[in-house]
Amino acid sequence: MGVDDDSAGATVREHRDTTALDLRSGTSVPAGGGVQHTAQIDASAVPPPPAAHESTLPRTVEQHLDEILAAVPQPDPIELAVLDAQGLLCAEEVVSKRALPAYDQSALDGYAARSDDVAAATLEAPVRLAVVGETAAGAAGPSSIGPGLAQKVAAGALLPGGADVVVPAVWTDRGVVTVTVHAAVGPGDYVRRAGDDVAAGTPAVAVGTPIGPAQISLLAAVGRERVLVRPRPRVGILSGGGELVDIASDPAPGQAVDVNSYALAAAARDAGADAYRSGIVPADARRLSEVLESQTLRSDLILISGTFADEGDMVREALAGLGDVRFRPVTMYPGTVQAFGRIGHNQVPVIVVPGEPVAALVAFEVFVRPAIRLMLGKRQLFRRTVQAIAAQPVYSPLGYRQYLHGQVMRHPDGGYVVEPLGDGDEAMLARMARANCLIVVDEDVTEVSAGGLVTVMPLLLGG
């Protein structure tokens, strides 16, 4: 299911230094030895959903996603040159002013003739015709043929008057002065009639059609240099957090490099957006408000990463000053706090994802990618999921939907096998970079034994 072929030959028995993590204790459980770890989760030891200390009740992934999807605007269609429209959805019904083909023409290289003359030709009783000329594709001059005559024609060449059939060259002796036809050809054979493909005045490309090479070919053929499309949403991307330093700096103890503005910009582009990286938010409150306000003028969506304190945080306060952005506990792991709202005169949507890089990209997958696809007009907002056999036990906190990175591969006997990578720790970037999927464990599941089925979301680039 869209999983990279490279993994197709791998087997479960292939050794990989993967450990499963017991979420109760945080200690790693050595995998393998054929022993299926089947310990029961002690429900009292599982962290309950955060609630009391947050100003709002925890919400589910679906509730948070629904709020976002209900609120993101659909940017107005724009007209683009056809090549720039690639990958976008057509936002108009493109009616062809021309017929396609524009005129009756030969469908292949051969001889234009009259069907009456060649209807009885066979290998044993061939028909001979006099060749009265040749029409290359592109040649225009009027010509016509009468009984017993043929005209050599290239594929796409204008059909001469009087001809109603083209004899493929391969069924003839390819004569120059006369041509011998070895096989019968019926009326209309190998002739393209004007309008066969698209009649003048009829729709060629419908609203909502994804524009790829074939649609660009058709748009060019009907003479369209420009086309109205659903534009790529402009996504402004900011990283928040007092610990952040620029990628060029060497972080001191306690500091961290801003990786999220890069990773989220890449993810937003991959999802189809025009992403603009603004980098780390200013440390000055007034300057921060200005940056956010200016983003509302040039973005269709503002994406901020940051693990902001509950109270007194500068980013929260700046957002509060510009609109209504609510930070809420969400019953997912990683990413137990997420935020969404709208700011500025234009009520530009703002999605805040966690500051931990792994949690940020998980939240992107779960909330931001579907929002960008909705803004693009796509019908399929979500990645496909498949069921896969867990090669190692998977543990998940009760009441939380857990997203774990993993490597999914085809099983030689059919179906898929997935190996969890690490323990879901939010900061393990190298582990995340080795993953090709997210394992999704529902809220009411605390454990899947090795050999059990889990839901897997392959993370392919593009699409």
Added chain:
Amino acid sequence: MGVDDDSAGATVREHRDTTALDLRSGTSVPAGGGVQHTAQIDASAVPPPPAAHESTLPRTVEQHLDEILAAVPQPDPIELAVLDAQGLLCAEEVVSKRALPAYDQSALDGYAARSDDVAAATLEAPVRLAVVGETAAGAAGPSSIGPGLAQKVAAGALLPGGADVVVPAVWTDRGVVTVTVHAAVGPGDYVRRAGDDVAAGTPAVAVGTPIGPAQISLLAAVGRERVLVRPRPRVGILSGGGELVDIASDPAPGQAVDVNSYALAAAARDAGADAYRSGIVPADARRLSEVLESQTLRSDLILISGTFADEGDMVREALAGLGDVRFRPVTMYPGTVQAFGRIGHNQVPVIVVPGEPVAALVAFEVFVRPAIRLMLGKRQLFRRTVQAIAAQPVYSPLGYRQYLHGQVMRHPDGGYVVEPLGDGDEAMLARMARANCLIVVDEDVTEVSAGGLVTVMPLLLGG
């Protein structure tokens, strides 16, 4: 298998106005009525592979493809800013100068403590510790704790000296002056040790890794602003043919709009190339040679579409003056003549595909896309194929590999069903634009009955 979900619910019984074509006669055979058309192909009526009139023997699709893949160069790696590297393959082993994480830190919001103090905590017998301070992520100052003490820490915050464990806040009463711990936490739990993810001096990203958001996240974390990658090949695209007029012109009878330079540019971009549209080749021989020569200086691959005459054609002559480009019959339909060679001092590869727009995009899929992916360094050169049930009979000339556009959809009982679209006529752009796959019929197969299995190549954008 990567087929768009939108079609997942469609069934074979859904009516579609599709006709199957009898390639022997070129007449359409009404589809449906439940009648399976099982007429035998009359081998004598099938066009034999062209041979005598061409200077070279016909070759198979594989032979032509092998020649191209053996000859295309692999452009030298280039260094790009990490965001520009998105979608490309890493061409260096990126060794991290830093450890990731850079220092011992808390894995989540909670209280840093000494494991000896909290190893025995339970809900019934909680442990109380004095809170001696708070460390936010980003705060650097040195701090340490002794027995019976705890320090409030945010996820990612520097672990205070003396602490070897972090108690998740959700397992405590979240106290400010003192904190009550309700569950046991073992040594090292919820602590990220420096280098746990990537040790300093060890490889972070390997040669050949596709660079996506997760890899960009990791590259940023190890401080890389730029990375060496396999570049996008620069593909210069030209349309040849005396019948061609620009997209802005209204074609006169016998003329055709240049659609190929647009469609092939879109297809080349989709395959991962940087495509440059040069439009219609000049009609002047000297100017044509100049244009081709200048393309050899700035292209890694030159792509020309055109159905050129066997002899005396200006494009063939211009190519012959610059290098060795061989036009050869290939046993495929559409596209019975293809060309490949190299021109100029740099021996830049030139692929010539047919001028008919449908045949041009088929030849792109079969020959050009794998070549571009090889130049990108991708391991998977070819699209996946699936087996699908033919909803209509499919006919194919003996000795030719036929490529027919079709619509593939999931069958409600599992597997795939494919409906051929039209009759494989090379000029039917609207039909091609409705397709989501190519049906591939091998050389030795002349007929597949409705209900039989055919090989289908889903044509998805991207990837």
